[in-house]
Amino acid sequence: MTMKAKILALTAIAALTACQQPNSLPKPAESSEIRVVGSSTVYPFSTKVAQEFKNITGHNVVVEATGSGGGHKLFCNGSGPGTPDVTNSSRRQKKSEYELCKKNGVEEIVEVKIGYDGIVLANARNAPNMDMSLRDIYMAFAKNVPISDTDCTLRPNPHTKWSEVNSELPAIKIEAYGPPPTSGTRDAFVEIAMEGGAKEISCLADLAETDEDAFEVAAHTLREDGFWIDGGENDNALVQTLVNTPSAIGVFGYSFLDQNIDKIKGARIEGIEPQFENIVAGDYKVSRSLYFYLKKDNVEFTPGLKEYALEFTSDQAVGEGGYLAEIGLVPLRGPERTEIREDVKQLRAYSQ
Incomplete structure (x- = not known):
């Protein structure tokens, strides 16, 4: 190889090396979606x-x-x-x-x-109308409940019918399909509805002030005896379950009630219906x-x-x-x- 050819070859190698320096590397690929x-x-x-x-x-x-x-x-x-x-x-x-x-x-x-959004408790349109308090919700769905308003010794939840929770509610089986532990709706439900209901019981309200961790266990732990059923993340499937099981209650976001109002209806919470205007006004208590x-x-x-x-x-x-x-x-x-x-x-x- 002649001297001129060697110089040209070395020049080409140097140029190639310069192109391979880190500041010349291609950017990471863009996401297509x-x-x-x-x-x-x-x-x-x-x-x-x-x-x-x-x-x-x-x-x-x-x-x-x-x-x-x-x-x-x-x-x-x-x-x-x-x-x-x-x-x-x-x-x-x-x-x-x-x-x-x-x-x-x-x-x-x-x-x-x-x-x-409001968290609604809904049932089929041909099912009984429901008007429940936050206390009723807690007493229906907590795994363990106090013996009385003044004795916070906890016992396994004995209630099997809504009328056992509140005599003004229908004598039908407590059967709720609700969101699983991975769901934000579940988190909001226990933090707003269950906690709110627990604080309606005087000794649990006192416990919330003196032992926050013990209160949270009492208020947040849902039943595991078949009266509360984790329904998964598919709210549309849950709506169909309610249509097929008129005695059951479903727990989900207001938008699903709004989109399926021809099939299901929302329970009143302390006399207030889960409606758009009531959520905006802050009158419907279970909202987030x-x-x-x-x-x-x-x-x-x-x-x-x-x-x-x-x-x-x-x-x-x-x-x-x-x-x-x-x-x-x-x-x-x-x-x-x-x-x-x-x-x-x-x-x-x-x-x-």
Whole structure:
């Protein structure tokens, strides 16, 4: 090989080596679709937004109903391509879940409240009408109940009929199909309805002040003797179970009652019906906030992710008269809605 040929060969090798330096490596592959996991209660709202967003932009959004707890676990498993971009939740993210995210490198999370939902106890349209107090709910579904209002010695729940809980309720079997432990609806139900009912019993109210852990065990532990049945995350299947079993009660989000009002009806809670106006006004006692959580790091890898979140928080989606209100979402007030949309625009991470 001539000297000139050697020089040309060395020049080519140097150029190739320069192209292989770390700052020239290709970026990680982009995700081809937006992936959403989480709450079965938020699922129909998220699915509706996904459909509208695809019609507008062409971006594909895949929504899975894994339950709130299952969604946070998947969401917090890491960031980047191949991990969920969003998790829906029918409760606020727990501190332990937030810390799991941090541990796994999910450093910046945008918390987005989308509206409100009522937790309903519903039965078939041809079943007896129900009007129950929070105390009735606790006494029907707690695994162990006090001997009396003044004696908090706990005993296995002896009640088998609603009339044994409250003589004004029908003499039919207590049979409830409710959400499983992974569900945010289950968390909200025990925290709002069961705790609220337990505090109607004077000795348990005292216990809540003196021993919070013991009170939580008494208030949160549901029956395991067949009178409470974990119904899974498929609320549509639960509606069909109620139609086929008129003596049964189902526990789920208001939107499913709203969408199936021709098949089922909601129980009154302390005289108040689970209706849109009553939830907005705060009169219906068993209600909660709904959320989704956005992984800020994934905006870089997932085309359309920020735009999806902006569509979800737009007035045409979550505003009064928006397309999500039409399927049962109870909207936020205007100023709060504006503030939350600004958080999304700025991708403002929250902290606990």
